[in-house]
Amino acid sequence: MILKVDHVSVAYGKLRAVWDVSLSVDSGEIVTLIGANGAGKTSLLNSISGLIPARKGAVYLGEQNIVGQKAHRLAKLGVGYVTEGRGIFSSLSVLDNLSLGAYSRHNGWTTLLGDVSWFMRRKDIRDRVDYVYGLFPRLAQRQRQKAGSLSGGEQQMLAIGRCLMASPKVMLLDEPSLGLAPNVVMEIFGLLKRLRAEGMAILLVEQDAAASLRIADRGYVIEMGRIVFEGTASYLINQDKVKQAYLGQVWRGDHQTPAQEEAES
Amino acid sequence: MGAIYAVVGLGFTIIYTVTGVINFAQGEFVMLGGMVSFSLITALGLPLPLAFVLTVVLVTLVGVALNLLTIRPARQASNISLIIITIGAALFIRAIAGLGWGKNAQPVPPFTGSETIGFLGAYVRIQSLWVIGITVLLVLLVYLLLNRTLVGKSLKAAAINSRAASLVGIDARTMSLVSFALAASTGAIAGMVIAPISFASYDMGVMLGLKGFVAAAMGGFTGIWGVLLGGMGLGLAESLAAGYVSSAYKDAIAMVFLFAVLLINSRNLAGEEKR
Ligand SMILES: Nc1ncnc2c1ncn2[C@@H]1O[C@H](COP(=O)(O)OP(=O)(O)OP(=O)(O)O)[C@@H](O)[C@H]1O
Ligand SMILES: [Mg+2]
Numbered sequence: 001m002i003l004k005v006d007h008v009s010v011a012y013g014k015l016r017a018v019w020d021v022s023l024s025v026d027s028g029e030i031v032t033l034i035g036a037n038g039a040g041k042t043s044l045l046n047s048i049s050g051l052i053p054a055r056k057g058a059v060y061l062g063e064q065n066i067v068g069q070k071a072h073r074l075a076k077l078g079v080g081y082v083t084e085g086r087g088i089f090s091s092l093s094v095l096d097n098l099s100l101g102a103y104s105r106h107n108g109w110t111t112l113l114g115d116v117s118w119f120m121r122r123k124d125i126r127d128r129v130d131y132v133y134g135l136f137p138r139l140a141q142r143q144r145q146k147a148g149s150l151s152g153g154e155q156q157m158l159a160i161g162r163c164l165m166a167s168p169k170v171m172l173l174d175e176p177s178l179g180l181a182p183n184v185v186m187e188i189f190g191l192l193k194r195l196r197a198e199g200m201a202i203l204l205v206e207q208d209a210a211a212s213l214r215i216a217d218r219g220y221v222i223e224m225g226r227i228v229f230e231g232t233a234s235y236l237i238n239q240d241k242v243k244q245a246y247l248g249q250v251w252r253g254d255h256q257t258p259a260q261e262e263a264e265s
Numbered sequence: 266m267g268a269i270y271a272v273v274g275l276g277f278t279i280i281y282t283v284t285g286v287i288n289f290a291q292g293e294f295v296m297l298g299g300m301v302s303f304s305l306i307t308a309l310g311l312p313l314p315l316a317f318v319l320t321v322v323l324v325t326l327v328g329v330a331l332n333l334l335t336i337r338p339a340r341q342a343s344n345i346s347l348i349i350i351t352i353g354a355a356l357f358i359r360a361i362a363g364l365g366w367g368k369n370a371q372p373v374p375p376f377t378g379s380e381t382i383g384f385l386g387a388y389v390r391i392q393s394l395w396v397i398g399i400t401v402l403l404v405l406l407v408y409l410l411l412n413r414t415l416v417g418k419s420l421k422a423a424a425i426n427s428r429a430a431s432l433v434g435i436d437a438r439t440m441s442l443v444s445f446a447l448a449a450s451t452g453a454i455a456g457m458v459i460a461p462i463s464f465a466s467y468d469m470g471v472m473l474g475l476k477g478f479v480a481a482a483m484g485g486f487t488g489i490w491g492v493l494l495g496g497m498g499l500g501l502a503e504s505l506a507a508g509y510v511s512s513a514y515k516d517a518i519a520m521v522f523l524f525a526v527l528l529i530n531s532r533n534l535a536g537e538e539k540r
Contacts, residue, residue, distance in 0.1 A: 075434035087429030104434025
């Protein structure tokens with residue numbers, strides 16, 4: 001297993017967002033984590049990537065326990081994270097966003113003082129940019145454009161492309177389909193399948209459970225910060241409870257999340 | 266003078282955009298630039314170019330130390346407390362300087378000759394030309410650093426979205442350190458070029474820091490061009506006031522500008538927490 005999350009808990013003050021969660025992702029595998037608003041999906045990804053500390057438990061990247069390390073270190077070690085809301089550098093160009101994606105691959109101060117294009121002259125990084133442009137030809141056409149001027153779908157592609165620039169060992173994606181037209185979602189999911197074929201380990205968080213279970217190999221269902229179901233995608237799709245709660249039904253955005261109830265009591 | 270305000274304001278802007286902190290010790294970097302170069306030239310008798318480089322290095326080290334000793338350990342604190350820490354650091358540096366160099370203003374020899382030359386019908390001091398030349402060069406260098414180098418791009422990235430920056434491997438603490446180093450070195454240069462005109466004294470940082478702050482605030486703490494316009498505007502307003510009213514009102518202009526800027530900007534300056 002490339003990524004192994006071992007009994008991890010995350011809390012904000014007294015509020016428990018993730019409770020004793022264990023899951024794993026292997027290379028060449030898309031694993032999906034589905035759950036309602038406030039179930040703790042983002043909190044879990046944030047703690048895996050080092051943005052917020054885990055209260056308890058361990059996270060293994062390969063053999064190495066990476067729990068407690070800061071995000072910028074984990075980026076170097078091979079954890080790639082495409083956040084909810086994408087987090088692109090909107091006033092920088094598309095190309096600059098991509099070159100910063102490879103930031104963790106520079107070595108030492110000398111490179112830092114170099115020109116960006118000089119940095120890009122490194123063969124491996126130049127090849128990586130071409131690889132990303134191969135995946136998303138639209139980014140190549142817009143490489144000098146400010147990232148903020150891209151459409152929502154293109155920004156999502158840029159966020160994924162930037163993440164790929166570091167050649168991560170595992171990719172965490174938080175609701176990449178959010179707010180995108182169905183055909184763009186299809187394009188992005190198609191890309192994830194291609195990355196899987198190339199051996200990437202992918203942890204895909206989605207609210208649209210039907211769509212993500214269709215492309216995933218395995219899945220976990222998280223409720224109130226706990227894993228309540230897990231199994232192969234075909235198993236989960238046919239589970240009555242999963243069907244009832246997550247498939248074929250439109251979410252009501254106004255229901256109270258369990259974590260909030262816990263906080264109020 | 267406007268050029269100097271712009272350069273001092275540049276230091277404020279760089280640190281503010283990268284860390285969200287207004288560094289009130291910026292004026293002290295300027296003072297240290299003036300005082301250290303005074304000592305190196307007058308007391309040690311070093312040649313000017315060497316003194317110039319040494320001063321930049323020494324003051325940059327002070328900036329780095331300030332970041333490591335005060336900002337980094339308190340990283341968890343709110344931006345407001347960090348700002349107060351920089352005010353404390355400024356007082357500390359000023360007090361040490363007052364003890365070490367005494368409280369008298371020291372004359373610093375100009376870079377080349379003290380005479381004035383005729384220029385477009387007016388008489389200007391040669392040192393003023395140095396001020397303008399060096400500040401233009403400095404601003405150009407900072408512009409190139411921020412916009413053309415990887416470290417500049419990563420400073421910008423950290424300023425735009427520090428979370429996303431950390432996810433591509435940019436360490437926010439390193440960026441904070443770099444921004445302090447950059448602000449300290451530009452401040453030191455401003456202090457060195459202005460000292461022959463204004464004299465060097467332990468408290469020269471107060472007024473220059475304040476005016477630099479006004480320049481930065483007039484530029485909205487946004488970027489190089491804003492602070493340049495702010496500094497030039499302030500310098501122009503000051504000389505107009507000195508020429509048409511009375512030179513006694515020169516400093517009052519900065520206060521009026523400060524007041525206006527704070528009134529307009531108070532909400533987004535104090536209220537804006539770092540994302
Ligand atoms: N920074 C925070 N401080 C305090 N509570 C938080 C914070 N972030 C999230 N929470 C709480 O933790 C719980 C889990 O939130 P989280 O964002 O992980 O859910 P999610 O499954 O990603 O939801 P969504 O589908 O809406 O993105 C929620 O109750 C939320 O209110
Ligand atoms: Mg979420």
